[in-house]
Amino acid sequence: MVNFGFTISVTRAVEYDKNDKGCAEYVALRVPSSSACIGCGGCSATCTAGNLTEFNIRKIQMLMKRGENQLYKEQLHKCMLCGKCLTVCPRGVDTRGMILAMIEYMREK
Numbered sequence: 001m002v003n004f005g006f007t008i009s010v011t012r013a014v015e016y017d018k019n020d021k022g023c024a025e026y027v028a029l030r031v032p033s034s035s036a037c038i039g040c041g042g043c044s045a046t047c048t049a050g051n052l053t054e055f056n057i058r059k060i061q062m063l064m065k066r067g068e069n070q071l072y073k074e075q076l077h078k079c080m081l082c083g084k085c086l087t088v089c090p091r092g093v094d095t096r097g098m099i100l101a102m103i104e105y106m107r108e109k
């Protein structure tokens, strides 16, 4: 096989209708500010856990809202709950509260 220096990702569709939106609904009720996210990435750029691991708070939020819970639930424990992400969010999203609500939901389930 010729090495072109890149690989082509497998096409992946997001199946909103089939995904479990329970966590997204749970988080939206407990952390209303979560709907204000504009996906700027400020939180992930400053995230302590993100600097040390593959943890990506912006991506986790996106996956959670899509209902793709299986793709991030193992990552939640990496958040150190330091709150740095809260201080930079231009939309005032309580990202730490969101992580806590996600952990709560996963525990209850």
Ligand code: SF4
Pocket (backbone or CB within 6 Å): 036, 037, 038, 039, 040, 041, 042, 043, 044, 058, 088, 089, 090, 091, 092, 093, 095
């Ligand atoms: S900093 Fe705030 S608005 Fe930007 S991606 Fe993070 S949560 Fe969303």
Ligand code: SF4
Pocket (backbone or CB within 6 Å): 046, 047, 048, 049, 050, 057, 078, 079, 080, 081, 082, 083, 084, 085, 086, 095, 096, 099
């Ligand atoms: S509270 Fe969690 S998500 Fe926010 S900066 Fe700290 S480690 Fe990252």
